[in-house]
Amino acid sequence: MAAQVTVLAAVRGTAETEVVLALGVPGSGTTVTRRCGDVVELLAAAAAGAGAVAVVSGDLPGLDRETVARLHGSGVRVVALADGHGAERLRALGVDTVLDGAVAAAVGDGLLDAIRDAADGPGLPAVPAEGGAPSPLPDGAPTTPGRVVAVWGPVGAPGRTTVALELAAALAGLGPAAGRRGRGGRHTHRTERTDPRDVLLVDADTYGSSLAMRLGLLDDAPGLAAACRAAGQGALDVASLARQSPVVAPGLRVLTGLTRAARWPEVPASSLEVVLERARELAAFTVVDTAAPVEADEVLMYDTHAPQRNAATLTALAEADDVVVVGAADPVGIQRLVRALEELREAPVVVPAPTAVVVNRTRASAVGPGPEAAVREAMARYAGLDDVVVVPDDAAGLDGALLAGRSLAEHAPGSPVRTAIAELAARLHAGAAAVATPAT
Ligand SMILES: Nc1ncnc2c1ncn2[C@@H]1O[C@H](COP(=O)(O)OP(=O)(O)O)[C@@H](O)[C@H]1O
Ligand SMILES: [Mg+2]
Numbered sequence: 001m002a003a004q005v006t007v008l009a010a011v012r013g014t015a016e017t018e019v020v021l022a023l024g025v026p027g028s029g030t031t032v033t034r035r036c037g038d039v040v041e042l043l044a045a046a047a048a049g050a051g052a053v054a055v056v057s058g059d060l061p062g063l064d065r066e067t068v069a070r071l072h073g074s075g076v077r078v079v080a081l082a083d084g085h086g087a088e089r090l091r092a093l094g095v096d097t098v099l100d101g102a103v104a105a106a107v108g109d110g111l112l113d114a115i116r117d118a119a120d121g122p123g124l125p126a127v128p129a130e131g132g133a134p135s136p137l138p139d140g141a142p143t144t145p146g147r148v149v150a151v152w153g154p155v156g157a158p159g160r161t162t163v164a165l166e167l168a169a170a171l172a173g174l175g176p177a178a179g180r181r182g183r184g185g186r187h188t189h190r191t192e193r194t195d196p197r198d199v200l201l202v203d204a205d206t207y208g209s210s211l212a213m214r215l216g217l218l219d220d221a222p223g224l225a226a227a228c229r230a231a232g233q234g235a236l237d238v239a240s241l242a243r244q245s246p247v248v249a250p251g252l253r254v255l256t257g258l259t260r261a262a263r264w265p266e267v268p269a270s271s272l273e274v275v276l277e278r279a280r281e282l283a284a285f286t287v288v289d290t291a292a293p294v295e296a297d298e299v300l301m302y303d304t305h306a307p308q309r310n311a312a313t314l315t316a317l318a319e320a321d322d323v324v325v326v327g328a329a330d331p332v333g334i335q336r337l338v339r340a341l342e343e344l345r346e347a348p349v350v351v352p353a354p355t356a357v358v359v360n361r362t363r364a365s366a367v368g369p370g371p372e373a374a375v376r377e378a379m380a381r382y383a384g385l386d387d388v389v390v391v392p393d394d395a396a397g398l399d400g401a402l403l404a405g406r407s408l409a410e411h412a413p414g415s416p417v418r419t420a421i422a423e424l425a426a427r428l429h430a431g432a433a434a435v436a437t438p439a440t
Pocket of ligand 2 (some may be wrong): 160161162205208210289
């Protein structure tokens with residue numbers, strides 16, 4: 001006879017007795033090992049390995065995406081009793097099985113089967129199920145998922161945010177049309193693009209966000225935190241993501257970052273994954289500005305469920321189709337960049353090989369005459385890279401743009417920084433097109 005399936009019950013009210021009795025019947029093949037009063041108890045029991053399947057009430061307080069992910073992380077499958085509490089929402093949380101209808105009916109019909117099926121299901125840990133009905137797309141929008149571009153780089157302010165912002169602007173087609181220049185007022189051109197969807201810029205730098213400030217969204221509530229909160233509750237769809245991401249220039253949306261670094265736990269991996277998944281529906285490109293640190297919290301390694309300080313950066317890198325690494329073009333910056341590229345290969349998540357390595361603020365005063373050649377030579381020698389994107393220094397242009405609260409594409413489209421980054425954007429467009437139309 002098969003072993004008994006161990007069950008953690010976190011069921012509210014009178015239904016608990018019903019469930020526990022039904023599961024305790026001899027021959028049921030199940031045994032309730034813990035009766036948990038709340039989510040905290042449930043997570044503790046799961047972490048202690050006390051059960052294989054959790055049976056939870058649909059309205060259990062604190063039951064969110066993160067909870068389900070943590071149960072999965074402990075190897076526990078989740079069966080939820082909807083009992084009129086939104087089966088769709090429960091599926092969107094990543095619950096393995098949702099029993100619709102009243103508890104009494106569920107206990108009579110499907111509960112035992114559901115538990116046995118859940119226990120026999122494919123092993124965990126797996127990626128939490130991405131449930132939920134597919135979200136509606138804007139009319140006429142292509143159904144190919146948009147691409148996620150993570151912009152990352154070492155510490156020392158090499159220009160991650162600058163590159164992320166200008167890249168997003170360039171991908172959105174912002175920039176000069178020949179012969180016309182912006183003079184006073186917002187005056188922006190948008191070149192023709194094949195994908196009508198917007199470009200979304202996400203500030204996921206949980207150490208020092210700055211995009212709201214740079215785009216003059218001064219008193220904006222952090223859109224990313226709100227989007228993550230909705231994702232955690234299984235309530236984030238394309239429309240709600242769009243509501244959190246104001247359009248700051250034609251074709252360019254921004255999801256602003258945390259206003260205080262201490263709020264970093266508000267961007268857990270399990271939620272950011274969903275935000276990026278929805279972003280792929282909303283936007284042709286989602287450019288994610290990240291923080292520098294990528295190490296896992298060693299002290300917490302024994303507790304795989306503890307929130308990780310660097311989860312936002314690691315998630316962005318792991319989910320990215322394109323990784324753009326940014327370093328600074330001075331001796332210290334280049335040394336950090338070379339080490340950063342190694343660090344990326346050894347990161348605790350699998351990160352795609354960089355699509356582009358950008359060496360920013362290239363100038364003679366930092367690396368000597370012929371700065372571009374010097375930078376290329378250094379990168380070839382120390383990093384074995386003969387293909388780097390060299391971005392010149394333009395302090396006046398960037399300071400002016402910062403002061404004006406705009407991208408260079410809008411404020412100083414003639415800047416050589418913008419031109420260099422526009423070439424990078426062209427490279428990403430080409431990569432996306434190659435994926436969209438495989439060789440025939
Ligand atoms: N190519 C460049 N030329 C001149 N200044 C730059 C350039 N790139 C970045 N900067 C400036 O350097 C500072 C730090 O850039 P930022 O993008 O915020 O770095 P990070 O996001 O890596 O911390 C900003 O004041 C920015 O305007
Ligand atoms: Mg930054």
